[in-house]
Amino acid sequence: MKRSDVLAELKPLPPLEAIAAFEKRAPNLVETFSWQDAWQEEHATMFTVAKSAGFDILQDIQTAFEKALKEGQTPQQFARQLTPILQQKGWWGKKLVTDPQTGEAVAAQLGSPRRLQTIFDANMRVSYAAGHWANFERNKKTRPFLRYVTMDDDHVRPQHARRHNLVLPVDHLYWNRWAAPCGWRCRCTMQSLSQREVDQLIAEGEKLHFEPPAETFRSFTNKRTGEIVRVPDGIDPGWAYNPGKAGYEARVNQAIAEKVxxxxxxxxxxxxxxxxxxxxxxxxxxxxxxxxxxxxxxxxxxxxxxxxxxxxxxxxxxxxxxxxxxxxxxxxxxxxxxxxxxxxxxxxxxxxxxxxxxxxxxxxxxxxxxxxxxxxxxxxxxxxxxxxxxxxxxxxxxxxxxxxxxxxxx
Known part of the structure; x- marks a missing residue:
């Protein structure tokens, strides 16, 4: 299986699972002031945008993103639809806004083309990760392995490049932290493999790795809570979890909650x-x-x-x-x-x-x-x-x- 074949296989995932994952958190609109107000797995149960507190824009962004996901829109189409709405409501450019936690006025970047690109990219990748993980769980008896795949170009982060072609079982603990996406604008993804496909990749000369590289950590202080957490080097703070599994588990937990x-x-x-x-x-x-x-x-x-x-x-x-x-x-x-x-x-x-x-x-x-x-x-x-x-x-x-x-x- 050539690399071009792998990437071609990864791209056309029907969005049904991604849409289902997003629809479970879409109704739970939560205004936040800082991206640190909602931490890691909490994102699997909600839809939020930092600095949305105090502005009536969260429903607009959620509706626009859901449309983009279902219709296969580009980031540019998403931004064109949203920009005039956000500008009309005053959520645009750099402004002084009040932090509801401290009551202090702080300078903040609200809407901008770059912010909309980040919102689109993060939500799209997390939604698709949850969709992928549902498939991984469903098919792990016949496809029991996961492969970490980067874009293998000059823009890949060094720590992510070290994990390219890492192959471990679906249930391996390592994926609890190192499962793509591993940060803002991370383009890495995961691919499920059968034993036959693992053997085929090796026969074709692909250099697979079956032992994860050693991890190093740094301390990060969540300024909203004061909590100091250990974050693996190479993963952005707030992303040291498995977004796909969190989304999948959120769907399972919500289904249980709905039943009871x-x-x-x-x-x-x-x-x-x-x-x-x-x-x-x-x-x-x-x-x-x-x-x-x-x-x-x-x-x-x-x-x-x-x-x-x-x-x-x-x-x-x-x-x-x-x-x-x-x-x-x-x-x-x-x-x-x-x-x-x-x-x-x-x-x-x-x-x-x-x-x-x-x-x-x-x-x-x-x-x-x-x-x-x-x-x-x-x-x-x-x-x-x-x-x-x-x-x-x-x-x-x-x-x-x-x-x-x-x-x-x-």
């Missing part, structure tokens, strides 16, 4: 309990990939936090953090997650996080921190651990903590 939306609380809890008790969950804890629903959100908790979210999800990124920071926790500990939300002893909010706690018979507290996404359609578990009375007392003394449920005296 009208179900009784008992049925929702039973569905989550069944998932957490499965062998698939054990594999997820041991080898995090994708995400897992781990907690049904009862009415009392939804009322307390004033959110209509049915299920909390544990992402692979958080699970990896858990394994690093709390190696003492066992699979049985993680299988206790549903019980926290079922009958919480205490619930309090600290900033954007909601802490749900249960007092155990041995005197310890078991608790999970939840964060509702900016789209308000999903909740993620951001941490899980055990704590003492002293630990909890210190947490409750933090400035701004709001106690929502307190059943300690019952």
């Amino acid at each position: 939306a009208d179900a009784s609380p008992q049925m929702v809890r039973a569905a989550v309990d069944d998932r957490v008790s499965s062998s698939a969950f054990e594999r997820f804890v041991r080898d995090p990939q994708g995400s897992m629903p781990v907690m049904a959100i009862p009415a009392v908790l939804r009322d307390a936090v004033q959110e209509d979210v049915q299920v909390a999800v544990l992402s692979a990124e958080t699970m990896e953090k858990q394994l690093r920071r709390h190696p003492e926790l066992t699979i049985d500990d993680y299988r206790a997650l549903p019980s926290i939300g079922a009958d919480p002893t205490m619930v309090f909010q600290d900033g954007e996080q909601t802490f749900v706690l249960v007092k155990l018979n041995d005197g310890r507290w078991r608790y999970a921190a939840l964060k509702v996404t900016a789209s308000r359609k999903a909740a993620f578990v951001t941490s899980f651990r055990y704590a003492s009375d002293e630990n909890i007392a210190r947490m409750l003394t933090r400035v701004g903590v709001k106690l929502l449920i307190d059943r300690r005296g019952e």
Whole structure:
């Protein structure tokens, strides 16, 4: 299989899967001020544009992009349609805008030909990545390998070029970070292969690699949250995840949520309990990939936090953090997650996080921190651990903590 044949095979993917992936997040319009307001996997559940907060332009951009995706428009056609609308609404050029988080006026670049190109490019590549990943999952029994493919020209980033022709199984952990696109304007893509096709490429002289190159990392501070994260060199901050898998998992999770939306609380809890008790969950804890629903959100908790979210999800990124920071926790500990939300002893909010706690018979507290996404359609578990009375007392003394449920005296 020649390189020209590979690229020809990659381009004509029917957009049905890409459209389906986009349609799952398109209704969830979320105005943001900074691209750091929505981080990595959160983009799989929403449609947003940085600096859109305070302007009535998000629906216009979403509608124009959906049309471009369905009709196969070029970036130029997309821009021609949108530019007069954005200019009329004042979202154009450099202006002073107010940061809703700080109340400060800052100079910002709003609409421009380059901004529209970036919006088009990022959303198109992420939508297609999710469409590709749905096919990868569907066909991995017959096409069990993925190949990282660059454009192999002078514009390819050095770290991406090092991964050209890397071939690993579809379920390999490496793809949790290094799955194209790996940054703004990244043109890399993924190709699924059968064993016969791998053998054919080798026979034709293609230099395939079956061991990923060593990774190096740098620290990046999210200025919106203050969190310091490790980002692999060669991947742009905010892209150190698998956009295709995140989009695919978002579709799966939404399908589950839609099925339980009208179900009784008992049925929702039973569905989550069944998932957490499965062998698939054990594999997820041991080898995090994708995400897992781990907690049904009862009415009392939804009322307390004033959110209509049915299920909390544990992402692979958080699970990896858990394994690093709390190696003492066992699979049985993680299988206790549903019980926290079922009958919480205490619930309090600290900033954007909601802490749900249960007092155990041995005197310890078991608790999970939840964060509702900016789209308000999903909740993620951001941490899980055990704590003492002293630990909890210190947490409750933090400035701004709001106690929502307190059943300690019952």
